[in-house]
Amino acid sequence: MSKYFFLLCAAIFAFTGCNEQKKIDALMQENAKLEAAADSLKALIAKAHGATTKWIVKNDTVRAGDGLFQVLYRMNINEKERGKIVIALQDSVELAALRVGQVFYAALDSAGEVQRFRFAPNPATVHMLSKTDSDFSYSRIDKPVTIRQSVFEGALEAGSTLNGILHKVGVSRRMVGVVSAVLQCKVSFQLARPGDKFRILLEEKFYQDSIWISGKVLYAEFNGHTVGHHEAFRYEDPDPKSTFNAHYTEKGEALIFEGLRYPLDRLHITSPYGSRIHPITGRHTVHHGIDYGSPKGSPVYAVAAGVVTVSGYDDLSGNKIAIRHRDNTESWYMHLSVRGVNVGAKVAPRQVIGKVGSTGRSTGPHLHLGFKDARGNWMNPAKKTMIATPKLEGNRLARLKKQVANIRKEIELTLASPAVKANDTDVLVRMRVLK
C-alpha cells in the first residue's frame, strides 16, 4: 500500500514537476516579452517626458570686463543658481582669467532650474556641472595635448619692431603681448636699433598638434647696442594662484608695471578722504576713504589685480569686499548692493566685483573706496596710483634662482634641436616636444 502510495506520489510529483517546468518556461517567455515591452515603454515614457519637459539650452559669450557673474546674469539664471554655479566652478576654473569670446552653456528644465552647465575654455578642456538633488557635481574632461618648447632667436632689422617680427614668425598674439610687457619694464624700444638681438623661450600646449591652447613665456632676452642686455625669467610659487607668479630679473626684481584703474565708469566724488562732519551721526570724524556717488546697480571694478580677502556684510559698511594686491596693500569697496566675488578669488584689474548700493550706514547709493597700506593703516586712495613692484626675498628668491638655472638648462636643450628659418625671416626657431 505504502509502495503504491509512494509511486502515486512520485507520479504526481513527476507530473506536477513537469507541469511546473512548463509553467516556469512559459513565465520566463512571458517575462522576456514583458521586459522587452517595458524597455520600449520606458523609451516611450522618456520620449513623452522629454517632449513635455524639454530642457532649454542657453549660451552666452564673455565680453570685455566680464566675470562669470555677468555672463550668468545675462543668461537670466536666478541668483541662487548663479551662486551655486560660481561656487561649484571656482576651484577648478580660473574665473579671473576669462577671455572675451569664451562661451558658457546651460541646460535648464521647464522650471528654469539649471540641470547642466558646461564651459570649454579651450578645445582640449571641458568643465561640466550636473545637478544632483539641489547641488552641482563637477566633472572635467581632458583631451590629450602636446607640450612644446620653442626658442626664437633673431635680430631687429631696419624699420622692424620686436612685436612686428614675433607676429610675422607666428608667435601667438598673447605671447607677443607678454614678451613686450615684460621687456618694456627695462628696454626703451625707441632706443632699439637694427642689429639688436633677442631670444625668447616659450612653453606652449597644443591640441591636435596645431591648435594653440595656452602658453607661458619662460624667458625673454634683449641685447641692444644702446639699451643694454636684459633678461626676464618666469617665476612660479607652488600655489598657482599666487600673485607673485610673474616675470623677474635674475636678481628678483619684478617686471610688472601696474597703475590703478578706476573703480567705476564715472567718478563723482561726494565726500573726499579726511576729516568731515558725518552725514548720519553729525559728529566730526575722519573719513577713511573716498565716496563716489553713483546709481544703484552700477558695476564696481577691482582697481588692480589681487586676491579677495574679505567678502561679507556688517552694519556699518554693508556689503563689503577687500582685495589684497601684490604689494600687500588692500583696496576696500563698501555699501555694495551685490557682491560678485568670494574670499580667495583671484581678480584681474577692472574685473567687475560687485554693484553699487546703499547697504549698511549710508544715506544713498554710493561707493566708499578705502585703501590700507601694507601695515594695515587706512591711507588716502587718491595718493595711491601704482602697485609697487616687489622684489623676491628669502625663500622666494632662492626658489627663483633654482627656476632660473632650470630655464637656462631648458634653453640649452632646445637649442640642440635643428634650427628652422621662420616665415621668410632670419629668425631661427628650434622646437622640442616635451609631451
Ligand SMILES: [Zn+2]
Ligand atoms: Zn565713505
